[in-house]
Amino acid sequence: MRHSIKLYILTAVICIVALAIVQFFLIYNTYQLLDSRFNYVEKGRIGEAYNLAIANDKLFPGGQPLLDSIIVPQYAYLENLYQTNPEDFDTAAQHLVNRIIGELVRHENADSMLKAIKTNDGIQDSLLFALCIHRLDIKFKDSQYVNIYNRFKKYPLIPAARQQEMGLYICGNLRQPGENSAASSLVANSPLPYSYSLSFSFYADPYNRRTLVLQQMRYTILPGILTLLAVVTLFGITLHKWIRQKHLSDMKSDFINNITHEFNTPITAIIVANKNIQNEKTLDNKQSVTALSMIIHRQAERLKLLVEKVINVAATEKLELKTVTYDLNELISEILAVYSLNAANKNIVFTFNSSSSPAMINTDTFHFTTLLQNILDNAVKYNDHAQKEITISIVRQKEELELVIRDNGIGMDAHTQRHIFEKFYRHQPRLSKPTKGLGLGLYYVKQCIDAHGWQISVESEPGAGSTFIIIIPSKI
Template sequence: MKDRIYKAVVLVSFLILLLVQFRLTYNSYVLRDRDYSLKEKTLINDEYGRSIPEDKVYKGGGKIIDSILIKNMPALKNAYLSNRHEFIKLSQSVSNSLLKKLQKESTMDSVFQSIVKRNGLDSNLQYLLTFQQIDINFDTKIGDITIFNNHTPTGFKADQKTPFGIIIDGTLTHPTVQNRITNLSVSGNLVYNYRITFNLFVDQPGRTLKVAYQMLPTFLLVALCILIIVGINYYTYISWMRQKKETDIKSDFLNSIKHEFNTPITTILLASKSLHENEVLSDRNRVNTLVNIVERQARRLHSHINQMLGVSEMNNHINLEETDLNYIVLTLVNDYKIKIQAPDRLTFDPYDSEILVMLDPFVFTTMLQNIIDNAFKHNQSDVKITMIFITKSKDGYTLHIKDNGKGIEADVKEKIFDKFFRGVKDNTVSGLGLGLYYVKQCLDIHGWKISIRTTPEQGTEFLVHIPVNQININ
């Protein structure tokens, strides 16, 4: 439960941080995009205003607007006052005629190119001129009447429309607030008043990529920051999991020590107390029995202490000798069989020739004995069977120790060689969690490898791989 809460807190914190970083970066991008070529925008805006000082939209645009509106104003007024439906139809017709004539007779290309050339601007600059709204005024009491805006139905195709009005001239394909140079509303006086609104957009091709390129250092720093934070969180989590695992293992180890040490110590204390009784001292047989009990339990304590000390001192006391693998395994198996009660079996099938290996006989014997101990200790079968045999491969020889026990679960398999790890939590099964750790240490100092084949409820097979360069075959 705590693990899930920790993961959830870390994930939520990271997502919040990621969102904040993204928001800050996006805001920086928007500001940079808005201010991109700010000087050029201001210059073009001023030059455009000077190019049409007494005109509208472009040179000659005012005459076109006046000529169409002046002849239609009386009809628009009459229709507005008498028939609103007719007024809407007439407004659409007048607007379409006006916009089409503005498109057809546009001089904006020459106006814009003149501004670019005169001021030494980038020749790749593109522009877009859009017509946004027309308002007319028949009477100050009535106020302004809109006869065209972005929502007015027109006969223009979709590629001639933008959110900023109908396209009059230009090749810029993506007009935005960021690349808008000017948004003008100018008035005119005929028999009646009117006001028109239009926009000029100017931008360079690939402006978005250029702004992004300018923001590249910021993007890289943000990415680096995120990676560092992810790394720190990951390292913290891994360290926390490792510490938790070590704590759990140490807790299991202390519980095991408590059990493994308390039993012989308690037995020794009880036996010692009995030896102080006169009737026990007078009975030679009972004294011998109690002495034997004390001796056995003392040896048990001594064995546990030596096992713990042996793990830490192993690397300092390694004595390699050329030894026949068949002989040393056979000797151990024959000695071990004395402890096995029928019908349990321990068998060894020697290789058909002598295999001389550089090894430490004591360390190797202890290592193999630990594997065999586990094979019988954790085997719950009615008849416990452990088989040992040797096979040859192109890389060397493999020593197999195979039992018919309950097998090892997948989640435990990767941990069984860890120090103090015990797959069985039952204190009725003795052990300190050092046996297989000792095995792994023994193999490491010999330069050997170990692997496991196991199937739950079908047994386990330990495979000790001895490389060919350490073997001399006779």
């Protein structure tokens, strides 16, 4: 059984982990999809304003004169290299691109341009931006455009930090610009014999882009998380109930074993005693007959008690009370008088602190008597002292009475206290003499308490005895 529970837990944990991984990849892939399709609502306005800001210009206000001042003087030199030495042309082209990047970075004003766009258009959002060059071509006299930079290629002489996936990173704080964050993408060229063609994009994204994407995913994330939590919760509840049922099954098995032994002992004694009585020699000895008949009587009483306890297993599920108003002082005195007589040889010292005034309660006297006797039986059974001391006190608390039963027994730890009122539960302490029982005594006590609508609590520590406190509504 233990191995089956471990296998069940292992299988369930593997399934839950697998479900969590599937949920994670579902959410992650959904996030990637929504992120790739994310469209900032103000992006169109920003793109239009950007196009107007660089009308008849490139990259940013003042960008074209800066580019012209770098590229135009190099036409003749680059044309000669292109026609005579292609390898030197590639090297010179990369150096030219490096110089262009350096000058653009040094003179860029995209940040102030974006602030002006936001102010003019009334855009309140905090934005991230980036400016990237995708492609740069040069046109010589009587030739097509010659490419000197393409974002799909890597150039060893251009700093790797500037070569991003989207192209040459000129400026901005948007570190990973994507196609869906491009506010404007332009290609600027000229039909003149000596000219250059420039392809570039301006990117703009809100600072809280990730939050906005996650908000779009809320109807995916929340059901996924709630489903996973529900599965984990159901697994926990199922496992708890399974372990509880196993525990109850084990206790029932112990009960059956105990009750079988308990029944067999007096039955065997009765059979043996009866067989001896039938012996003719025994019949002639009145003293022997008397002794054997006493054995039969005691064992029959013991059988009667066992039968009553077994019947109580079913009966206590639905206790039917016949309550009468009774003075708790008198009721306990009567119970102690009978109990003391039956336990005269067990060296028990009873102390009863009765209430100074009548303590009238509504109770079923039969069930109350059995309830108190079960508590007293436990106080005697789980006690290793030569002299067993039991103190019963009635304490008046406004409209309630506290019935306190205190003993000097072995006490209980916290774990035992949590389970003592469960059916078939038996405490297994280390005692000088082994204890017998069916695990029904305190279960019956709790059933009686609940049927009366009273309350019961336990205070105990190992080696320091136990105290049962019963709260009873008073009629006076």
